[in-house]
Amino acid sequence: MRLSRNRNWGHPELVQFLERFAPLAAEATGWKGILIGDMAQPRGGPLPFGHKSHQIGLDVDIWFMPMPDRVLSKAERENVLGSNVVAADGKRVDDKTWSPADVAFIRTAAEQPEVERVLVNAAIKKELCRVESQNDRSWMSKVRPWYGHDDHIHVRLECPTDSPNCRAQPPVPSGDGCDKSLDHWFTDSILRIKIPEFGGSSAGLKLKDLPPACLAVLNAPASSASAATEEHSGPR
C-alpha cells in the first residue's frame, strides 16, 4: 500500500516471511489476503517522516483491512483508507470495525517463530486479554501495546543469524501482558499523546549519526534488479 512512499523494501528474510505469512493469515481469518504497508526504504536508513523504526528491513506494517477479492490498482493502493479498529475514546475496540478475524490475524503473526514483536494499540491488547482469557495465551507476550497502531499491526522480526551487527530487541517481559502494566495506557495523559511509531520522525539525522556500516551499504553498487528500479524512480 502507498507505493509512492517507496517503503516497500525489506531484508530478504522479511520478504520471505511475508510470502509465508500471507496465506497463513488468509486461512486463519477468512480474508482473501493481507495489505502490506510500510516496510523500509531502498538500502534502509532513517525515514524522513512517520517512524523511528523501519530502518533495517525487519519491520513491516500490515493493515487490519482485509485484502478485497481482487488486486487493488496502484491508485487505490494510494488512496483507500485503512480500517481503524479502535473506538474514538481510545479505550476499547470499535464494534463496527473490529471482528474476531482480527484476533486470528494478530495471533497468527505472533505465533510465527521469527517474529520478535507485534505492536498494537493498547485498546486492542486489552480486547485480546478479554477474549482470550480462557485460551492458551503463550503467544500474547509478544503482542505489545504502543501508541497509534489502530489501523495496522507492526511486526518486527528477530535478527537474521548472518547479521552479527543486528541488535535484538530487549526480551519481552514474561507473562501475557494482561496485568496492571496495561492500565497506564488508559490514563488521560497517555491517551492524549498522538505519536505514530517509536516517538516521531528522524528529521535532522546525519550520516555521521548512523553506524559506520551504513556507509558501506550506501556506497555499494546497485544490483541489476535495484538499478532498474532506481533508474525508473530517478536518483535519490
Ligand SMILES: [Zn+2]
Ligand atoms: Zn510500523
